[in-house]
Amino acid sequence: MRFPSTTPMTLALLVAVVMTTPQASARIKCWTNNEGVRECGNTVPPEYAQKSYQELSKQGIKVKTTARAKTDEELRKEAEAEKLKKKAAEKRKVRAAKDRVLLATYTTEEEMRLTRDEQRGAIDSRIKHAERIVEDLKRKRELLRAEAAKQELSGKKVSSKLLANIKTIDSRIKKQQSIIKDRHRERASLEARFDADLKRYRELKAGKPVGSP
Numbered sequence: 001m002r003f004p005s006t007t008p009m010t011l012a013l014l015v016a017v018v019m020t021t022p023q024a025s026a027r028i029k030c031w032t033n034n035e036g037v038r039e040c041g042n043t044v045p046p047e048y049a050q051k052s053y054q055e056l057s058k059q060g061i062k063v064k065t066t067a068r069a070k071t072d073e074e075l076r077k078e079a080e081a082e083k084l085k086k087k088a089a090e091k092r093k094v095r096a097a098k099d100r101v102l103l104a105t106y107t108t109e110e111e112m113r114l115t116r117d118e119q120r121g122a123i124d125s126r127i128k129h130a131e132r133i134v135e136d137l138k139r140k141r142e143l144l145r146a147e148a149a150k151q152e153l154s155g156k157k158v159s160s161k162l163l164a165n166i167k168t169i170d171s172r173i174k175k176q177q178s179i180i181k182d183r184h185r186e187r188a189s190l191e192a193r194f195d196a197d198l199k200r201y202r203e204l205k206a207g208k209p210v211g212s213p
Helices: 008-019 072-105 109-153 160-205
Strands: 002-004 028-032 038-041 053-056 062-066
Touching (some): 072 160
Antiparallel strands (some): 002 038, 028 038, 028 053, 053 062
16 A cells, blocks of 8 residues: 655554554555655555665654665775775784784884894895805906907817806806895895884884874
8 A cells, every 4th residue: 555645644644544454563664756755655665665765653653764775886885995994904903913022022222223233234244245255256257258268369269168167157146146136125124124113112102002003
């Protein structure tokens, strides 16, 4: 059963009529049709079932409002918002864990600097070691190149073994140079990490809550 309803008086009469029908045990449901007119009945028509509607008691008092069904775009945005919310919560959890480790590891800024200096010293030592290897290999390569040049000047063909040795040394030099570059990147990363940790340590010691942005 379905009736238009536009005034309180009409609604009151409608309630009385609906409650005398065989479906009177069900709540009255009111919705707005496509023409903007409020209608009421025992059930919401299928074409309006996805829209917002109200349920009324026997006395015509609103007891429940059912929101309209959300659009695909709204559902997508809600899912994206929930995803971002979970991501932020996980980020706070990770930061809180790091904060606790930072506070448990160091009692003063000086301890942080000493640790940084030790790690930086170890990296610098590996860089110098690789640089010495490169210099030694370059000297060996110059000797081999000089020998190759001597063979050419004497009209001989440079031996394949000599050329292979020069090629091997070139490869070893490139490998060590790559190691040196990696160590310099490691050193820069250490410095950046120390600066970030020191800043965070100062914030925590100043009273900033663990895990806070």
